[in-house]
Amino acid sequence: MSTAPPDLSGVGEPRFRDALRCLPGRVWVISLGILVNQVGNFLPVFIVLYLTGGGHSAGAAGLVLGASGIGRVLGNAVGGHLADRIGRRRTIVLSAVSTSGLTAVVPFLGPLPVIVAVVGLIGVTSQIYRPAAAAVLLDSVAPTNRQRLAAFGVFRFAMNIGAALGGVVGGVLADTSYTGLFLANAAACLLFGSVVAVLLRDAPGPPSGRDGPDGPDGPTDRAVGYRQALADRTLVRFLLMTVLAEFVYVQSTVGLPLHVGDVGLGERDFGLLIGFNGLLVLLLELPITGAVDRYRPEYVLAVGNLVTGAGLALTGFTTDMAMLAATVLVWTLGEMMNSSISQAYPGSLAPARMVGRYQGLHGVAYTIGTGAGPLIGGAVYAVGPWALWALVGVAGLLSAQLSLPRRRAASARPTGPDS
Incomplete structure (x- = not known):
């Protein structure tokens, strides 16, 4: 692996x-x-x-x-x-x-x-x-x-x-x-x-992947399965990062509307904020993807997760639409940096005959994060809004740390201006 x-x-x-x-x-x-x-x-x-x-x-x-x-x-x-x-x-x-x-x-x-x-x-x-x-x-x-x-x-x-x-x-x-x-x-x-x-x-x-079917990491049919995929430590680290990153991001549909109501704004204001997010994504996601494609994906994921977590955590300090719009701009920037890279990245890890399974596990991690996020976020917000935004900040830091390559893996790679 x-x-x-x-x-x-x-x-x-x-x-x-x-x-x-x-x-x-x-x-x-x-x-x-x-x-x-x-x-x-x-x-x-x-x-x-x-x-x-x-x-x-x-x-x-x-x-x-x-x-x-x-x-x-x-x-x-x-x-x-x-x-x-x-x-x-x-x-x-x-x-x-x-x-x-x-x-x-x-x-x-x-x-x-x-x-x-x-x-x-x-x-x-x-x-x-x-x-x-x-x-x-x-x-x-x-x-x-x-x-x-x-x-x-x-x-x-x-x-x-x-x-x-x-x-x-x-x-x-x-x-x-x-x-x-x-x-x-x-x-x-x-x-x-x-x-x-x-x-x-x-x-x-042959199917896509790190190696062809006869390569050193191209498993035979008898050795192909989720058990083998989960033995890949780099993949498991990426999956944990995905769960945390999606928990953070989904608070834009849980903590954000709750906070909007708490500061005296209404459904229309929340709709405008989400519309602003959608407009930014449609206009800027492809150009931003093109701007970050020259950098090592692990570092882009780390920065993107950090920016997303910081932007959403700052929601707790906002009191009006202008400040909220500024935080939306920040966490949307992190979202746009990460979106395509996080989907493409498992393809760089997968052996030739396990591309589907690696993508399937990414989907599982994504779905767990987006499914558990509203439940946990709502429960923590009920304890205290400050607790949710603190948790979002910590989870953003952890997801950024998990995005970075392990030290042994990093030291095994050649260095260079684009690596």
Whole structure:
């Protein structure tokens, strides 16, 4: 297993904008598919309003969300296994078709236990595609930092546009008919699967990774599995960092709105702050990704986590919109520095036949952080707002420290201006 990633400096590579222009068609196909999928991804956003509007209690809605969260963790693990086992394309199509069918029946479900079971299954199936989609990007480009960041940058851009459009479209549909909302969600999933089934082909040759199938770290089929992946200390360190970093970031949807209310501002003000974050991401994330691609990714992750943690921790010292907007600018900068790098980085660690599993474990860590973050953040804020913002600051420091390479791994690498 790996002790350190290979040298990912940008020496001898084309500029970032040239890398974007030269991306292969498979990157654009999967990005188009994720754009369609995100535009129609209504269920996670509107399921609580649907349940409470239909007479279910807030506790029942929380139970459904809990089942969905557990399903999302399992879905990433299953998806990583399937991506390596049956191929990227088949895994994505399986995920899209099964999610489409399950989502279409949601508005016709009756008893709460049935809703819990079906939404939990949707949590699984809706995440199965994620490790496979990431593996498609890694398979499609040269194994260099700049090429990988260009691919994930385009993918993230498509995802962000889809999410922004989806919020508007979903609000219109929900105001008209929840049945239409969920059927539209099902149709978007089916269209996503159709785009991938028709336009995408698995890459020829050996799968992407640190080594080819006969390389020193290319395990045989009998030695491939999550047990082997978790023996990689560098990966485990990265996964712990991911959990902490996502716990910090998700406080923008937990601690931030609570603080906005405490200082006498309202829902409209919170919406403006989140809209400011979204606008910054759409306008600046790709340029910032291109600006940091020349640096060693571990150091960029460390700085990004530090900036995100500092920006959110400073929320506790703000009392008006101008100060809050300034903190949003800070933590959004950290978010933009980290977003594409954190998705691409496991590809630099994974042996050739385990790319899907490494991406699956990253998805598991991401989902645990975003799932546990609201529960822990809300409970700590109830004890005292100062406690949450102190915890966010400490977690930001820890995630930055975990981003840095271990000393033995760092000393094994050659030094240079771009390393």
